Amino acid sequence: MPVTTSHEEPELIQLLTPEGEFKEHPDYPLDISAEEMRGLYRDLALVRRLDTEAVALQRQGELGLWASLLGQEAAQVGSGRALRPNDMAFPSYREHGVAWCRGVAPKDLLALFRGVTNGGWNPDDHGFHLYTIVIGTQALHATGYAMGIQRDGALGEDGSAVIVYFGDGATSQGDTNEAFVYAAVNNAPVVFFCQNNQWAISEPLERQSRVPLYRRAEGFGFPGVRVDGNDVLACLAVTRAALHNAREGQGPSLIEAFTYRMGAHTTSDDPTRYRMSAELEEWKAKDPLLRLHTFLTRNGLADEAFFAAVEEEAGRLGERIRTECRALPDPAPLDIFHEVYAEPHHHIDRQRAEFADYLASFEGADAEGGR
Amino acid sequence: MTTKLTIGKAINEGLRRAMEDDPKVLVMGEDVGRLGGVFRVTDGLHKDFGADRVIDTPLAESGIIGTAIGLALRGYRPVCEIQFDGFFFPATNQTFTQLAKMHQRSGGRLRLPVVLRIPYGGGIGAVEHHSESPEAYFAHTAGLRVVTVANPEDAYWMVQQAIACDDPVVFFEPKRRYWDKADVDTTRSLTSAAPMGAARIARPGQDVTLVAYGPMVKTALQAAEADTDHSVEVIDLRSLSPIDYDTVCSSVRRTGRLVVAHEAPVSSGLGAEIAARVTEECFYHLEAPVVRVGGFDTPYPPSRLEEHYLPDLDRVLDGVDRTFAF
Ligand SMILES: Cc1ncc(C[n+]2csc(CCOP(=O)(O)OP(=O)(O)O)c2C)c(N)n1
Ligand SMILES: [Mg+2]
Numbered sequence: 001m002p003v004t005t006s007h008e009e010p011e012l013i014q015l016l017t018p019e020g021e022f023k024e025h026p027d028y029p030l031d032i033s034a035e036e037m038r039g040l041y042r043d044l045a046l047v048r049r050l051d052t053e054a055v056a057l058q059r060q061g062e063l064g065l066w067a068s069l070l071g072q073e074a075a076q077v078g079s080g081r082a083l084r085p086n087d088m089a090f091p092s093y094r095e096h097g098v099a100w101c102r103g104v105a106p107k108d109l110l111a112l113f114r115g116v117t118n119g120g121w122n123p124d125d126h127g128f129h130l131y132t133i134v135i136g137t138q139a140l141h142a143t144g145y146a147m148g149i150q151r152d153g154a155l156g157e158d159g160s161a162v163i164v165y166f167g168d169g170a171t172s173q174g175d176t177n178e179a180f181v182y183a184a185v186n187n188a189p190v191v192f193f194c195q196n197n198q199w200a201i202s203e204p205l206e207r208q209s210r211v212p213l214y215r216r217a218e219g220f221g222f223p224g225v226r227v228d229g230n231d232v233l234a235c236l237a238v239t240r241a242a243l244h245n246a247r248e249g250q251g252p253s254l255i256e257a258f259t260y261r262m263g264a265h266t267t268s269d270d271p272t273r274y275r276m277s278a279e280l281e282e283w284k285a286k287d288p289l290l291r292l293h294t295f296l297t298r299n300g301l302a303d304e305a306f307f308a309a310v311e312e313e314a315g316r317l318g319e320r321i322r323t324e325c326r327a328l329p330d331p332a333p334l335d336i337f338h339e340v341y342a343e344p345h346h347h348i349d350r351q352r353a354e355f356a357d358y359l360a361s362f363e364g365a366d367a368e369g370g371r
Numbered sequence: 372m373t374t375k376l377t378i379g380k381a382i383n384e385g386l387r388r389a390m391e392d393d394p395k396v397l398v399m400g401e402d403v404g405r406l407g408g409v410f411r412v413t414d415g416l417h418k419d420f421g422a423d424r425v426i427d428t429p430l431a432e433s434g435i436i437g438t439a440i441g442l443a444l445r446g447y448r449p450v451c452e453i454q455f456d457g458f459f460f461p462a463t464n465q466t467f468t469q470l471a472k473m474h475q476r477s478g479g480r481l482r483l484p485v486v487l488r489i490p491y492g493g494g495i496g497a498v499e500h501h502s503e504s505p506e507a508y509f510a511h512t513a514g515l516r517v518v519t520v521a522n523p524e525d526a527y528w529m530v531q532q533a534i535a536c537d538d539p540v541v542f543f544e545p546k547r548r549y550w551d552k553a554d555v556d557t558t559r560s561l562t563s564a565a566p567m568g569a570a571r572i573a574r575p576g577q578d579v580t581l582v583a584y585g586p587m588v589k590t591a592l593q594a595a596e597a598d599t600d601h602s603v604e605v606i607d608l609r610s611l612s613p614i615d616y617d618t619v620c621s622s623v624r625r626t627g628r629l630v631v632a633h634e635a636p637v638s639s640g641l642g643a644e645i646a647a648r649v650t651e652e653c654f655y656h657l658e659a660p661v662v663r664v665g666g667f668d669t670p671y672p673p674s675r676l677e678e679h680y681l682p683d684l685d686r687v688l689d690g691v692d693r694t695f696a697f
Contacts, residue, residue, distance in 0.1 A: 064496045064674050093498075115674030118499045133500050134458060135430055172429035174461060200430050202406035208429050274405040333679040336672045347638075351667055358689065 010212040012258060013238055014228040018286045020294025028237040034301045040232050041296060042310050043077040044289050047097040049314040050106050053321045054096075054113065058267040062325050063113045067094045071230070071262030074288030075195050076165075077101060078235025079257070082243055083127070083163060090129045090142040090164040094195075098165065102128035106317070107324040116328050136173030139164050139192065143179045146188035146246075155189060161246035162190040163239070169200025171216065172208045180220040180254075189246035191239065192217075192254040195229060197261035202274040214256035222252045229259030230288040260286070333359060373556045379549035381523035382412050382488075384557065385530035386450065390420055396534055397442060399426040400435060400452030400488075409454055410490060410549055432462035439485045440470055448484045448534055455546075456491040457500025463508075470539050471514030482537045488530075491519075492586045492634050493681050494547035496674045503671050504635035506585075509541045510612040510644070517612040518567055519543035521588035523553045525571075525609060528564035535561065543611075545586035570615035572622065576604030579628040579691055582619060582645060584608035587632050587682065594687040601691060611641055619645065620652045627658035628694040632687050637665040659697035664690035 015030060016022055051069050058066040069076060076097025083089060089098055099109055108120040112131060123129045132138040142164030149160050170176050171194060183190050196213055198205055209216070217224025227238040235257060242253045260283040264271050296302035337352035376384060390396045398413055398420075404427035407414030417425040428435050432453060439449035453459045459466075466487070473481050493502035509517045516538050520526045526544075533540040565571065570582075574592055578601040583591035588607045595603035604622055608614065623629050629649055631642035642663035649661055664682045672680050682690075 065498055112673075113498065115496060115498070115677075118670070118673050133498060134460070136461075169430035172431040172434070174431060174433050200401075201409070202402045202404070203427050203430070207427050268409070273407070330675045331673065333676060336667055336669050336676055336680055340669050348668065355667070358686075362685075 010214065010226050012226055012228050013234050014231050015233040015237060016228075016231045016291050016295055018230070018291050020291045020298060022233075022295060022299075025234070025237070028234070028241060030233055030237045032233070032236070037233075037292070037296060038302050038306060040077060040081065040236070041289070041292050041302065042313070043081065043097070043100065044073045044232060044292065045310045045314055046317055047073050047077060047100050048289065049318050050096060050100065050109075050321060053318045054110060055263070055267060057110070057322065057325050058113070063110060063267075064115045065266050065268060066113050067266045068263035069094050069096050071260045071283065071288070072195055072197055073097050074232035074292075075229035075235050075257035075259050078232040079163065079193055079239040079255070082236050082239035084160075084243075085127060086160045087243060088127050088129070088142075088145055088160060088162045090138040090145070090162065091131055092135070092138065092166050092170070093131045093133050094167075095131070095165050099126075099128060102126040104128055106321050107328060110321070110325045111328055114325065114328055116331055136166060136170045136175035136179075139166055139170070139176045139179035140182065142190050143183045143186075143188050146183065146190035146252075147186050149189055150186070155247055155249050157247065159247050160189070161243045162188075163193050163243065164190060165193050165195065167200060168194065168196040168198065168205050168208055168213060169203065170194070171213055180216070180222075180252075183252035184221045187249070187251035189249070190252045191242040191246055192252065193239065194254065194256045195259055196256050197229075197259050199261050199265070199275070201265045201269065202271075204275075212256065214254055217254035222254065224254035224256065226256045226258055229257030230286045230291070232288060232292055372558050373554040375552055376523045376527065376555045377550050377552050378520065378523050378526045378545065379410055379412050381526035381555055382530050382544060383414055383416075385527045386413065386416060387419075388557075389450075389531050389534045390416065390424065393448065393534075395447045397424050397426065397447050397449045398452070399428050399439060399449055401428055401430055401454050403427060403452050408452055410546065412488070412544070412549075413452065432458060432460075433465050436462040436465040436470060436485070436487070440465065440473070440483060443483045443485050444481065448486075450486040450488060450534060453487060453489045455501045456489055456503040456505055459487075459489055459505065466515070466539075467512050471512050474514065474538070483539050484534070484537050485539045486530075486533045487539070487541045488544060489541065490544045490546040490549075492545055492547060493671060493677050494586065496677070498674070499671070502674075502677065504633065504666065506541075506543055506611055507635055507640050510641060514539065515612065516540045516567075516610070517543070518610050519545065519585040520609070521545065521548070521573075521583075521585055521607050522551070523555050525565075527555045527557060528561065529567050529609070531561050532564065532567040536567065543585055548586050548589060551589070568610045568613060568615060570609055570618040571607045572604065572618070573607040574603070574605040576602040576626070578602045578626055579630060579694055580604050580606060580619070580622040580626045581687070581691065582606045582608055582629065582631045584611060584633065584641075587634060590682065590684060590687060591632055594684045594691065597684060598688055598691060601695065603691065614645065614648075616648060616652065620649060623649055623653045624656045627656055629657070629661045630664060630687070630690045630694055631661065632664040632682055632690065634666050634681055636668045637663045638668045640665055659694040662690045662693050
């Protein structure tokens with residue numbers, strides 16, 4: 001059975017080669033200072049440390065689960081730094097790098113994976129919605145939010161745009177495709193940012209699509225591009241352009257960030273059951289940090305002292321994350337009943353009171369139960 | 372001859388046997404192929420039966436059930452795995468408006484022998500959407516049979532019965548009990564196994580009937596063991612739609628008391644239905660109102676709170692005590 005109908009090689013937008021060579025792209029000129037570039041490197045390094053710490057904390061039993069972003073740092077930091085404060089981002093569950101760019105505290109991310117909350121932060125404080133685990137649902141939320149921006153007349157240079165993150169697997173989901181339709185017919189200011197990390201748990205991309213994912217956009221009636229997802233500069237430039245177009249009233253677009261999930265799907269997963277380690281080796285050569293490091297060094301944009309300082313900062317971040325994670329308080333049993341409804345709800349109140357009585361009945365006999 | 376199997380492995384063996392017995396049986400779902408499913412319930416099937424019969428589907432649950440309907444119309448018997456309880460919902464439309472009704476709509480001409488396997492329930496320390504008990508939605512829907520298992524023996528036989536059944540069957544798997552082990556006699560014939568629709572007295576007793584199903588059966592048995600004041604009869608319901616009221620009511624007529632325990636929220640849950648029916652059928656035998664023990668009417672909480680949400684031995688015994696306080 002043929003698995004592809006495509007004859008041309010898809011174009012991959014790239015500004016920084018895996019070897020750390022900078023190439024201009026006619027459609028994506030990048031206006032960026034040396035300091036901003038160093039800032040991107042710092043983001044990449046700190047986000048990677050956050051991730052490494054979280055995996056370790058899970059191994060130590062401090063987290064129930066962690067979905068590692070290893071290998072996807074550039075796609076997330078590049079797109080995350082393209083956002084402006086009044087833009088809104090809708091993540092899936094792996095966007096720790098975007099969360100970082102939006103100022104979400106690492107401990108608030110950990111809280112979700114530790115199992116002390118199902119939320120973790122105030123989306124309005126950060127322009128960063130809650131994580132969404134049910135695949136594809138957030139694409140419609142983002143589209144609706146963008147339709148709200150249109151109705152508020154909040155477009156234009158000082159206006160807002162929306163970005164929504166999802167994976168290659170998510171492109172199969174009905175909700176994602178409905179979002180494409182809704183965004184298209186409404187000309188909604190939303191950027192669909194698909195991190196194609198080649199795998200949906202154990203299923204390779206061929207199980208989801210016969211065409212390169214960015215080409216799906218054309219059928220829905222908006223532009224789609226494929227960017228090197230391990231190239232932070234290209235991700236920044238391409239996302240900036242897409243957000244700009246959205247803000248300027250030119251409607252939705254799809255960015256396929258071509259990248260690789262270097263780690264397991266989550267800490268519960270064992271990728272040796274379904275993929276070859278040679279693939280991993282191949283992608284290691286395309287590491288997103290390495291190429292920026294090479295570029296900055298070779299062009300005299302950063303020196304050893306800078307990299308040492310970032311390393312040191314990463315060490316401090318790691319320590320802070322470990323301490324803060326362990327200090328996260330467990331919620332109280334009666335919190336189960338909190339905020340189920342926005343308006344008073346007598347049935348929940350009654351059930352809560354009954355459970356409080358039940359817990360109190362253990363007091364003395366069993367201190368734990370009355371906690 | 373008996374073999375020691377976990378519940379997960381027993382379902383795996385049951386699927387294997389069904390696939391060997393009938394070439395029309397297909398397994399389909401997300402990651403059911405090479406990975407063998409996230410709980411490894413389909414482990415080895417892809418290798419032995421090939422990608423045509425063990426299908427790694429695109430990531431779309433509506434697609435899984437929708438195409439399973441089409442395959443069934445073409446004479447296949449698809450066994451669909453929904454990865455976790457909370458991820459069934461994208462398939463709600465196909466299941467409730469199509470799968471459940473097509474047989475009747477066709478004047479009985481069309482058969483829809485589709486099985487939905489759904490790992491359900493809490494207790495594994497998971498993140499949101501991985502711990503829910505949505506069985507009431509299915510039991511509320513005409514046209515679907517709903518069953519669940521509590522031990523390896525039932526897991527092995529009932530999955531085969533579900534596949535052999537000409538109606539759509541929703542097969543709930545108690546995920547926190549997947550690793551529970553027991554002897555299973557796999558040499559018997561399918562027809563000699565206990566019927567899928569029958570409840571089972573898991574532990575005989577005289578003073579009170581305790582009805583449970585799926586993951587709660589073990590908790591109920593532990594509670595019965597721990598209760599030194601009363602002789603507790605535990606019924607493992609097995610079939611949630613239809614419910615075997617003959618077994619339940621004849622027990623209640625003997626004991627005069629009934630407690631129903633499940634993980635799902637109490638309100639409008641299976642316990643409510645059972646309480647109403649038993650009250651209608653056994654009113655003069657009841658010594659006390661039927662008591663329900665279950666999850667709260669809240670979303671399933673984050674995992675650090677789940678021990679408080681899930682009805683444990685103490686909550687079940689508290690329910691038993693309440694029927695005697697009357
Ligand atoms: C509706 C739904 N079905 C199934 C799952 C289980 N699940 C979690 S992640 C995942 C794979 C997602 O792959 P992809 O969209 O490529 O994102 P990635 O994990 O690679 O970032 C699946 C099947 C889910 N979370 N939601
Ligand atoms: Mg993926």
